Amino acid sequence: MLVFLVRNEYFCYDSGGRISYIDALKGLLIILVIIGHSNVNLIVPRAVQAIYTVHMPLFFILSGFFLHRNEAIKNQFKKSFKNYIVPYVLTCLVGIVLILAKWYLTQDMKYEGICNEYIKRILFVQIGRTSDIGPIWFLVALFWGQNILNFLLAKLSKIQLLNSVVVLAICPMMLSDKVFVPFSFFQGLTALPFLYVGFMLKTYRENIECIVKDKICLVLIGVLWAVYVLLGHVMRISFVDFPNGCTSYVVSLFASLVVLYYSKCIDFSWLRAIGRHTLLILCVHTLVLPYVAKIGSLHTDALYTSLEIIADVLISIIISFVIVKLKKVLVNGNTSKRS
Template identity: 30%
Template sequence: MVQDPARTGGSVQHGRIAWIDVAKGIAMLLVFYGHLPGSGDNPWFPDLMTSRSVVYLFHMPLFFVLSGITFHPSKGFRQFAGSRLRRLIVPYYFFSLYALMKIVLKVVAPAIFASFHGEAMGSWRSELLNIVLGNSIGLWFFWALFWGDLVLWLLAKFPKAVQGAFCLLCLLAWPFVPVSHVELPFQLWGVFEAVAFTGLGWLLSGTLEKESRMASSVFLIISMAVFAVSACIALSPSHNPIKVYVVKLFAAVSGSLMIVFLAKGLIQSNSLLQYIGRDTLIFYGLNGLSLAVSKGVFFRIVPVSFVRSNVWSQLLAGMIVLCLACLLCAALKPLIHRYCWWAIGSTNPVKKTVSNN
């Protein structure tokens, strides 16, 4: 993508496009909010489950779309695959240390583990195997994006018509993929979602470069309207498979585009969102740990019974916990860049400083 402010509709700083970092920051906050209630019996925020369901309609497809907008198939395949391995698979196993900690905690201190109200876990052997085989809960995105990027690199060798047709086919097939029912190693099922939405972002990137702020604002209104209708239908129970399929597809696409057009047409630049968006890899990898710590600290001070009393207290408490989690990630971010640069596909900051001097 050409780093030109006039074409991208936003400022460019240090080779980054501001509105894309804003959109990534919003997407990251949605991930934190979606994981806020927890995946177990949720004693903290029961009245936020509906809004969480709305977020889950599109927040991960949004991440794929944003990855597609910045996709560059310019390197040779071996070099490209190596860079994605360092940038996605190494971080997957590094951030899976938190899942490993939970396994150890379940074995040595089951009472403390139960107090987290997390998702039911199997034996420590099965959970460890899940991590090794790329099925660590919450981090599946890394492996899925890895496969999706490799497929897009190969697809880039074909004409635009073939690219569009293949991505459209994956998009139409995605709602049928039985991710939660048939688990394949290394998130191989996730390639459909990755190619579908990363491909969507990739194919739209050229149009987005030329799109004016006014046009983005118009598309924002349209996508908001489509998503609002889709979300309302999605929240109403239905046994009609065609209805469920159409709603899932429309909600994911319109919700993702809603955030893209919100960032490009309305916000464009925001220092806080850009700060998060520049390092979504770290924030995403640490979101489970940071939320667990933040909830543990918060609910030692504020009684759960008080928070559960009404939806407004849950919302306020949730925002406080979310902010605490983000602050914790922000505190750990420079340490990871300094001492664990290898774990996030970055370069050694010491060598980089020496070479610059």
């Protein structure tokens, strides 16, 4: 058990009120999300295992970092609904439109079945053991995780909060094989420890930095992470799949904190630009993925996988930036008309 004694609430913000290296880290993470949805192991062995250990856990940690303890539960619920559920619904509607367009253009009746299954996935109707809607499961899970943690923060003491987070996180690990719970609720519970660590990071940042920059601790964490990856274990929060139980949590938490600390080394302007729009890029990637995945399926080798990754990254980011630009143009146009 780690005991944190020193508090440090100092953070360096840029002129826009954002922490620049965190935006850069988010930019890197969304690129890793896209890469992780390809067969990247053909290019770099065990890459998927390494990516899955940190990419989504770090997104949850960063989300927890920006939670505010004193924010009203009702206000937090409204804000999270707007930020996560509304984009989820809009992305799903665009997905349905794309399927219907292909059905109309090809007159192929197979798209009727595809559309029906897609709608079931949107509504989280169980298909087999899961209801995989694609990468945007993260939005619904984050909605649950943030609101549950915010409720616990408002109602419980520090010790009660820690105990509740641990118990709630263990429940999905024990029940997911026996009970199907829709709407990514189990995934939200699974994310609680990462959200909690992110929230505590604001208060105990200096202590955590002392741990992850200590050479002995860094070597131990690196060896633990390397062994975990080399053994071929993949922690998938989306499927509540923890092959080593609590060990997966421990490895992921420490590896994520090391990556977070050293993310100051990747504070590049182009990564910051991408990092400011990660949720939009995630939604676009969800829609683009089924189409660019066909490139990798043409031939299972490193070349076609590389082409798939490059196409997915570029298309997802370019479309997202175009949407942001169009939004600014529309907003400026409406402002000009009013004035």
